[in-house]
Amino acid sequence: MAKSRYLAGGAAGAALLAFATAYTSHWEGRRYVAYRDVGNVLTVCDGHTGSDIIPGKRYTDAECDAILQKDLIAHEQRMLACAPVLYNVPDDTYVSINDWAFNVGTGAACKSTLIRKVKAGDLRGACMELSKWVYVKGRVIRGLTVRRVQGDAVNLSERALCLRGLK
Structure with a gap:
């Protein structure tokens, strides 16, 4: 297995994974029965997609966790494989970029200008790229704008969290 900040470092890694889990769960929202997302992708729990989803099944909190x-x-493993330099970015920046990659998919993330900027050492520029990822099929999606740029009463936006890590 490749390096993992979430699985390494004992209590620090566990705390980072707990923070990442709460952050992503909030933005994804938990749904116990599979549904089609705005991109028409079968999804369950906290944004989980894949062939293992059982349509019509009611998942439990423990299963979703x-x-x-x-x-x-x-x-995280896929992101570190395409951009090993991510392992060394500040915690908040790390969680933000991994949350974004979780939402857009690591295939798209690894081909992005955002990751090119991370690899070039331009973390501030990478954070600013997050505001461009608010479209689905050419349409601006309000929920993505809130997640990426505005934030809400519970969470900082991905961009604000990303930038906070650089201060």
């Missing part, structure tokens, strides 16, 4: 932790670690 386990699925989200597994998904976050898998996304």
Whole structure:
């Protein structure tokens, strides 16, 4: 297995994973029965997609918690494989970029200008790229604008969290 900040570092890694889990769960929202998201992708729990989803099944909190932790670690692994330099960015920046990659998919993330900027050492520029990821099929999606740029009463936006890590 590749390096993992979520699985390494004992209490520090566990705290980072707990923060990442709460942050992503809030933005994704938990739904116990599979549904089609705005992109028409079958989704359950906290944004989980994949062929393992059982349509019509009611998932439990314990199942959703386990699925989200597994998904976050898998996304982290793929992001570190395409951009190993991410391992060394500040915690808030790390969580923000991994949350974005979880939402857009690591395939799109790894091909993005945002990740090119991370690799070039331009973390501030990478954080600013988050505001461009608010579209689905050419349409601005309000929920993505809130998640990426505005934030809400509970969470900082991905961009604000990303930038906070750089201060």
